[in-house]
Amino acid sequence: MKLADPPMPETSGRRRRKDARPSEIAAAALAVFAEKGFAAARLEDVAARAGVAKGTVYLYFSTKEALFEAVVRDAFRPLLDGVGRARMDTSTSCADQLRGVLTIVYRELVATERRQIMRLLIAEAERFPDLVSFYHREIVSRGRGLLAAILADGVARGEFRDGPAVRQPEVVIGPAIMAAVWKLVFEPVEPLDLDRYAAAHLDLVMAGLSAREEAPPQVRGSARHAPRSRRAT
Amino acid sequence: MKLADPPMPETSGRRRRKDARPSEIAAAALAVFAEKGFAAARLEDVAARAGVAKGTVYLYFSTKEALFEAVVRDAFRPLLDGVGRARMDTSTSCADQLRGVLTIVYRELVATERRQIMRLLIAEAERFPDLVSFYHREIVSRGRGLLAAILADGVARGEFRDGPAVRQPEVVIGPAIMAAVWKLVFEPVEPLDLDRYAAAHLDLVMAGLSAREEAPPQVRGSARHAPRSRRAT
DNA sequence: CGGGTTAGTGACCGGTTGGTCAGTCAAAAG
DNA sequence: CTTTTGACTGACCAACCGGTCACTAACCCG
Missing domain, CATH: 1.10.10.60 (Homeodomain-like)
Incomplete structure (x- = not known):
C-alpha cells in the first residue's frame, strides 16, 4: 500500500x-x-x-x-503483544512475577471498560464459535501458559508448594474473573472496591501457594496425597 | 375461590x-x-x-x-431455601463447612445447566436492573453472608488465619464462578475437568486460609528474593 | 473549468416478530 | 339435550430493522 x-x-x-x-x-x-x-x-x-x-x-x-466479529476481535489487539512481552525477567522472585501478572489483569481487564468484551463473549459464545476459538487461542491459552510457567518455576525454585493448583493455573486468576463479572452485573447495586478485593485475592493466593517449612497441614481427606516435593530452601 | x-x-x-x-x-x-x-x-x-x-x-x-423476568427469577427458587438451610451444624470443623459449601456450588451451579442463568443475567444485566437486584438480594448477599459467617467462625476457632480474604469472602468462591464462565464460553474448544479443577480450588483455598502453627501475623506474601537457581525448566 | 472517480447518503424494500382478537370447541352447568 | 363458560387458537397487523442501490457531492487531475 x-x-x-x-x-x-x-x-x-x-x-x-x-x-x-x-x-x-x-x-x-x-x-x-x-x-x-x-x-x-x-x-x-x-x-x-x-x-x-x-x-x-x-x-x-x-x-x-x-x-x-471485527470489533470484538480487535478490542484486545493492543494487549496481544503485551501478553507476549509479559515474560518478565526471571531475576525477580516468582511471587513477584505472579503479583505482576495479576496486577496487570486487574488494571487492564477488570478495571477498564474492556471487561465489556467479556460480556459480549459470554453472551454470544455459541453464536460466534470462531470468535471463541480466536480468544482461546490468542488470549486465554497464552495467558495460561505464562501463568503455568511462573508457577512451575516457582515450584522448581522452592518458592511455591507443589500441588494441584500448580497444574490448574486457572484457579489462581479465578477471583479476578469473578471481579469482572461482578462489576458487569452488580456494580449498580453494590459496587466493588477493586483495590481491597485485589489485595485480598493476592493475599489468599500467595498464602495458598507459598511453600511453608512446616509441610503437612491437617487438611484431612483432601483426596490428594501427592508427594510434597518441598525443595527446602 | x-x-x-x-x-x-x-x-x-x-x-x-x-x-x-x-x-x-x-x-x-x-x-x-x-x-x-x-x-x-x-x-x-x-x-x-x-x-x-x-x-x-x-x-x-x-x-x-x-x-x-418470571422465568429467570424462578430458576433459582428451588435452591433458595437450600441456601437458607445450608447453615450446617456447627459441630463440624469450619474447613469442612467451607468444603461443603463450595462442593454445593460446584454441584448445583457450575455443573448443571443452571449456569445458563448466569449467562442470561450477565448478558441482560442492564436491561433488567430489577432482576439484578433480586438476585443480589436473594442469592448473592445470602451466600456471601453464609460464607462470611463460616470464615469468621473459623478465625475465632483458630482454624483460619485472619487476613483480608476473610473480609472479602467473594475471593474464596471466585474460582468456581470462573469455572462456570469457562464452561459457558470455552467448553466446546477446551472442556474443563470439573473434578480436577474443584480439587485444585479447594486445595488452594484451604492452604491459603488455614492457620499454620502460630502464624506470623502478616506474611505479606513471602517476598523472598531467592534467585538460587535461576534456571528455567 | 470540466470530466471522472469514489466516499457517502438515506429512502426504500422485504422479512421478521411482538402483540392482538375474533372465533373455536371441549367441558361444565342446567 | 341446550346453554354457558373460558382456555386456547392462529391469522393478522404494525413496527422494526438488516441490507440495497440510485443518487449526490466532494475531491483530484489535466
Missing part, C-alpha cells in the same frame, strides 16, 4: 477520512454492542454514533455479524 | 391444564432464552416448545419482558 509511494503522502483530506472511518465505526459499534448486546444493537445507532449514515457502515463491513 | 366448595374437587381435567400451563411455558421459555438470549428468542419458538399456540403465552405472561 504505502510502499513505492515516492512523491507525496497520499493521505489528503478525503483520503484521510477513508482511512479513519473503519476504526471510527468500530469504536461506535463496540459501544453500542456493549450496551445492547448483539441482537438488540441497531445498525442505525452504530452509524449515528459514528457520525455517518447507515449505508456507510456497509462500505466497510459486509454484514452485522462481520462488524461484530 | 376454593373456599365453600363443598361438593367436588374443582380440579377436573380442563382445570388441571390451566394450572400446569404457566410452568410448562416457563420451562420452555427458559430453554429458548438460554439458547438464544433474550432479544433473539422468538415467542413462537417458546410456544411451540411448550406445545401451545403463541396466543396462549400471552394468557399467562403479559409481555416478553415479563416472561423473561
Whole structure:
C-alpha cells in the first residue's frame, strides 16, 4: 500500500477520512454492542454514533455479524503483544512475577471498560464459535501458559508448594474473573472496591501457594496425597 | 375461590391444564432464552416448545419482558431455601463447612445447566436492573453472608488465619464462578475437568486460609528474593 | 473549468416478530 | 339435550430493522 509511494503522502483530506472511518465505526459499534448486546444493537445507532449514515457502515463491513466479529476481535489487539512481552525477567522472585501478572489483569481487564468484551463473549459464545476459538487461542491459552510457567518455576525454585493448583493455573486468576463479572452485573447495586478485593485475592493466593517449612497441614481427606516435593530452601 | 366448595374437587381435567400451563411455558421459555438470549428468542419458538399456540403465552405472561423476568427469577427458587438451610451444624470443623459449601456450588451451579442463568443475567444485566437486584438480594448477599459467617467462625476457632480474604469472602468462591464462565464460553474448544479443577480450588483455598502453627501475623506474601537457581525448566 | 472517480447518503424494500382478537370447541352447568 | 363458560387458537397487523442501490457531492487531475 504505502510502499513505492515516492512523491507525496497520499493521505489528503478525503483520503484521510477513508482511512479513519473503519476504526471510527468500530469504536461506535463496540459501544453500542456493549450496551445492547448483539441482537438488540441497531445498525442505525452504530452509524449515528459514528457520525455517518447507515449505508456507510456497509462500505466497510459486509454484514452485522462481520462488524461484530471485527470489533470484538480487535478490542484486545493492543494487549496481544503485551501478553507476549509479559515474560518478565526471571531475576525477580516468582511471587513477584505472579503479583505482576495479576496486577496487570486487574488494571487492564477488570478495571477498564474492556471487561465489556467479556460480556459480549459470554453472551454470544455459541453464536460466534470462531470468535471463541480466536480468544482461546490468542488470549486465554497464552495467558495460561505464562501463568503455568511462573508457577512451575516457582515450584522448581522452592518458592511455591507443589500441588494441584500448580497444574490448574486457572484457579489462581479465578477471583479476578469473578471481579469482572461482578462489576458487569452488580456494580449498580453494590459496587466493588477493586483495590481491597485485589489485595485480598493476592493475599489468599500467595498464602495458598507459598511453600511453608512446616509441610503437612491437617487438611484431612483432601483426596490428594501427592508427594510434597518441598525443595527446602 | 376454593373456599365453600363443598361438593367436588374443582380440579377436573380442563382445570388441571390451566394450572400446569404457566410452568410448562416457563420451562420452555427458559430453554429458548438460554439458547438464544433474550432479544433473539422468538415467542413462537417458546410456544411451540411448550406445545401451545403463541396466543396462549400471552394468557399467562403479559409481555416478553415479563416472561423473561418470571422465568429467570424462578430458576433459582428451588435452591433458595437450600441456601437458607445450608447453615450446617456447627459441630463440624469450619474447613469442612467451607468444603461443603463450595462442593454445593460446584454441584448445583457450575455443573448443571443452571449456569445458563448466569449467562442470561450477565448478558441482560442492564436491561433488567430489577432482576439484578433480586438476585443480589436473594442469592448473592445470602451466600456471601453464609460464607462470611463460616470464615469468621473459623478465625475465632483458630482454624483460619485472619487476613483480608476473610473480609472479602467473594475471593474464596471466585474460582468456581470462573469455572462456570469457562464452561459457558470455552467448553466446546477446551472442556474443563470439573473434578480436577474443584480439587485444585479447594486445595488452594484451604492452604491459603488455614492457620499454620502460630502464624506470623502478616506474611505479606513471602517476598523472598531467592534467585538460587535461576534456571528455567 | 470540466470530466471522472469514489466516499457517502438515506429512502426504500422485504422479512421478521411482538402483540392482538375474533372465533373455536371441549367441558361444565342446567 | 341446550346453554354457558373460558382456555386456547392462529391469522393478522404494525413496527422494526438488516441490507440495497440510485443518487449526490466532494475531491483530484489535466
